Amino acid sequence: MENLFTPYTIKGLELKNRVVMPPMCQYSVTNKDGIANDWHYVHYTSRAIGGAGLIIIEMTDVEPDGRITDYDLGLWSDEQVPALARIVDSIHAHGAKAAIQIAHAGRKAEDASTPVAPSAIAFDENSKTPRALTTEEVREMVEKFRRSVRRAVQAGFDAIELHGAHGYLIHQFHSPLTNQRTDEYGQDLALFGKQIIKAAKEEMPADMPLIMRISAQEYVAGGYGIKESLALAKEYQQAGVDMFHVSAGGEGPIAAEGKPGTHVAYQVPLARQIKEGLQVPVIAVGRLDEAGLANAVIGNRDADLVAVGRGMLRNPYWTLEAAAQLRKEIDVPKQYLPGFPRR
Numbered sequence: 571m572e573n574l575f576t577p578y579t580i581k582g583l584e585l586k587n588r589v590v591m592p593p594m595c596q597y598s599v600t601n602k603d604g605i606a607n608d609w610h611y612v613h614y615t616s617r618a619i620g621g622a623g624l625i626i627i628e629m630t631d632v633e634p635d636g637r638i639t640d641y642d643l644g645l646w647s648d649e650q651v652p653a654l655a656r657i658v659d660s661i662h663a664h665g666a667k668a669a670i671q672i673a674h675a676g677r678k679a680e681d682a683s684t685p686v687a688p689s690a691i692a693f694d695e696n697s698k699t700p701r702a703l704t705t706e707e708v709r710e711m712v713e714k715f716r717r718s719v720r721r722a723v724q725a726g727f728d729a730i731e732l733h734g735a736h737g738y739l740i741h742q743f744h745s746p747l748t749n750q751r752t753d754e755y756g757q758d759l760a761l762f763g764k765q766i767i768k769a770a771k772e773e774m775p776a777d778m779p780l781i782m783r784i785s786a787q788e789y790v791a792g793g794y795g796i797k798e799s800l801a802l803a804k805e806y807q808q809a810g811v812d813m814f815h816v817s818a819g820g821e822g823p824i825a826a827e828g829k830p831g832t833h834v835a836y837q838v839p840l841a842r843q844i845k846e847g848l849q850v851p852v853i854a855v856g857r858l859d860e861a862g863l864a865n866a867v868i869g870n871r872d873a874d875l876v877a878v879g880r881g882m883l884r885n886p887y888w889t890l891e892a893a894a895q896l897r898k899e900i901d902v903p904k905q906y907l908p909g910f911p912r913r
Contacts, residue, residue, distance in 0.1 A: 573868055573896070575898040575899065575900060578623070578874060580779045580812060580851055581777045581778065583729055583778070585624050585667055586623050586901075587621070587623040589622050589623050590855075591614075591622045591624070591625045591879075592878075592879045593671040594628055596610060600641075603649075604630075604634070605644075605650050606654055610657060611653075611656060614668075615661065615664065616886040616887075617882055617886050618661040618664035619664045619886070620882075620888060620890055621893065621900055623666060623667065624666065624669060624729070625667070626669040626731055627643070627657070627668065627727075628671065630642075630643040630644060630645050630722075631672075631674055632646055632714040632717070633674065633714055635679055635683075635685065635686065636739070637675060638675045638680055638681075639681050646718065651721050651724055654670070658725055659726065662726075670725075672715060672722065673733035673739070673740075674738060676688075676700065677737075678738060680698075686701050686703050687739070688756070689702050689750040690702045713769070716770065719770040723773055723774060723775070730779075731783055732763075732766060733783050735784050735815075736817065737821040738820075742821070747793055763782075767780065767782070771810040779812040780811055780812050782806055782811045782815065783814075784815070784844075785818050785819055787818045787819070787840060788820075790819075803848055803850075804847075804848055814841075814844050818837050835854075837856035838856070838872050838873065841853070841872060853874070854872060854873035855876075855877035859888075861895045864876045890906070
């Protein structure tokens with residue numbers, strides 16, 4: 571029976587276990603230049619030492635005004651590649667694989683003087699009103715994603731993740747709440763995402779998997795639910811997505827009638843519906859920090875991989891500890907062997 575420590579392969583990506591460190595912004599760029607520094611190097615290396623199978627580098631943006639803040643990572647310049655390549659090499663040296671999340675914050679770019687979006691609709695009353703991109707600017711934005719993916723491949727990443735969730739730019743285009751355009755990108759809400767997928771695939775090796783993070787439910791009055799996201803994900807799958815990282819929320823203020831539960835694993839049913847509905851591999855995420863629970867998600871075949879976010883922020887060695895709790899075999903760094911039970 572499959573469990574959290576069963577190896578997993580998708581295309582040319584071979585993982586030693588099913589544990590994923592999801593992308594979590596560190597807001598730690600020191601010179602506002604988008605270049606990773608020693609904090610990022612230690613942060614990601616320690617999770618590789620800690621046993622994770624796949625580490626997804628935090629939201630990394632395709633242009634300076636695409637960042638949530640000026641302290642986020644970027645891949646709009648060749649100058650940003652070497653620091654990321656150094657992190658990838660270190661992750662590999664400690665037995666893990668590396669992916670990176672490519673994104674644009676759109677109207678949620680807090681430090682942009684004037685954020686851009688599909689339509690000129692502010693996120694909330696405390697946010698800046700964005701400027702609607704022209705049709706030609708949207709097409710150029712697709713090319714910015716392409717160039718960032720190209721740089722990620724040059725840096726040596728094993729997989730690419732596109733951020734189509736949490737109210738950022740791709741999500742803004744495919745949500746009817748935020749896309750009120752009348753051009754081709756308003757007539758087909760998935761067109762922007764599909765064009766980015768196509769561009770990304772053209773830059774990636776044939777055996778490299780393309781992951782897409784989606785919000786499978788918006789949890790906002792008038793927002794879409796699982797029925798609509800299944801149809802959306804099917805279009806993205808047909809465009810070339812190999813795996814979905816299934817999250818939820820992020821677009822608009824949360825309405826009381828749509829508020830998600832606070833219980834653990836509340837997003838897992840969404841992941842399972844995407845997995846079963848499209849017969850596609852998925853990553854489950856969201857309050858899966860307990861080892862037994864994460865293991866059950868795999869054993870019950872709710873998802874193919876499990877992302878552990880806050881648990882890994884608290885403990886870089888979450889994966890090693892989970893293996894000890896579950897009595898599963900795992901390679902423990904020899905320096906740490908005295909701290910683990912002997913078989």
